[in-house]
Amino acid sequence: MVYLTRKAEFSASHYYHNPEFTPEENRRIFGKCNNPNGHGHNYTLEVTVKGEVDPRSGFVVDLKQLKDILHREVLDAMDHRFLNKEVPEFFTQIPTTENLAIAVWRRLAPKLQAAKLHRVRIYETPDLFVDFYGEA
Amino acid sequence: MKAYLTRRYMFSASHRLHSDAFTDEQNRATYGKCNNPYGHGHNYALEVTVSGQVDQRTGMVCNLVDLDAFVEREVLDRFGHEHLNALPEFAGEVPTTENLCTSIYEIVQRGFTLAHLEKVRLEETMMNSFEYAGGQESRI
Numbered sequence: 001m002v003y004l005t006r007k008a009e010f011s012a013s014h015y016y017h018n019p020e021f022t023p024e025e026n027r028r029i030f031g032k033c034n035n036p037n038g039h040g041h042n043y044t045l046e047v048t049v050k051g052e053v054d055p056r057s058g059f060v061v062d063l064k065q066l067k068d069i070l071h072r073e074v075l076d077a078m079d080h081r082f083l084n085k086e087v088p089e090f091f092t093q094i095p096t097t098e099n100l101a102i103a104v105w106r107r108l109a110p111k112l113q114a115a116k117l118h119r120v121r122i123y124e125t126p127d128l129f130v131d132f133y134g135e136a
Numbered sequence: 137m138k139a140y141l142t143r144r145y146m147f148s149a150s151h152r153l154h155s156d157a158f159t160d161e162q163n164r165a166t167y168g169k170c171n172n173p174y175g176h177g178h179n180y181a182l183e184v185t186v187s188g189q190v191d192q193r194t195g196m197v198c199n200l201v202d203l204d205a206f207v208e209r210e211v212l213d214r215f216g217h218e219h220l221n222a223l224p225e226f227a228g229e230v231p232t233t234e235n236l237c238t239s240i241y242e243i244v245q246r247g248f249t250l251a252h253l254e255k256v257r258l259e260e261t262m263m264n265s266f267e268y269a270g271g272q273e274s275r276i
Contacts, residue, residue, distance in 0.1 A: 016194075029194060095195070096194070096195035118276070126144070127145075128142070130139050130141050131140040
């Protein structure tokens with residue numbers, strides 16, 4: 001089993017707000033992130049897939065295919081977007097880094113064939129990242 | 137859904153690697169420059185990984201404000217700009233980065249109750265780092 005990680009970057013804006021909370025609760029729990037006009041990050045995405053090395057190609061996965069899937073399913077949808085208003089998952093869920101990692105996993109996992117998705121890691125800043133392994 | 141959140145912090149401290157169980161020659165042979173009696177310092181980079189179910193109401197494993205406040209108070213204020221050998225935590229222990237890493241793990245594991253501590257990773261320099269997951273295997 002070999003693990004392969006592909007990195008990508010995208011920039012997007014978001015804000016944290018739960019309509020079930022009062023305005024005071026929203027401000028207390030989410031702090032500055034509750035500003036309804038949003039704020040942005042340069043996200044770094046790391047997608048790790050695992051699989052056996054194909055003896056004919058020497059690949060775990062064809063990187064070009066992985067890159068194409070990553071672009072089509074994630075970057076085209078999220079790069080330079082306001083996540084709350086433009087990415088359907090976040091019409092109902094708060095676009096925290098945790099939920100973003102889960103959303104990326106759900107977009108990618110069904111599209112991968114030879115290699116299996118192992119981990120989605122998203123850096124919101126260089127000092128903060130979330131890992132999701134598809135666990136319930 | 138279970139997710140893992142990692143937060144990175146920085147602190148600077150000095151230490152001297154010296155074991156009372158060794159002779160002076162053995163200390164010099166074992167620790168080399170790190171045995172200098174006046175000590176030396178590092179900029180440590182600390183990564184704390186916590187895990188848990190993502191709270192549907194907040195979208196969070198735990199509120200970062202709470203984790204930051206805990207680590208600030210219990211780890212960074214305790215070790216930052218200190219000579220580690222002089223602290224009670226290292227009274228009978230050599231303040232290697234291995235021991236510092238497990239000490240920080242124990243502090244967070246005992247005191248931070250808002251999420252499960254998965255592991256602590258500590259970089260002594262850009263060239264070496266240490267991880268402790270409470271005796272468990274560290275996950276890729």
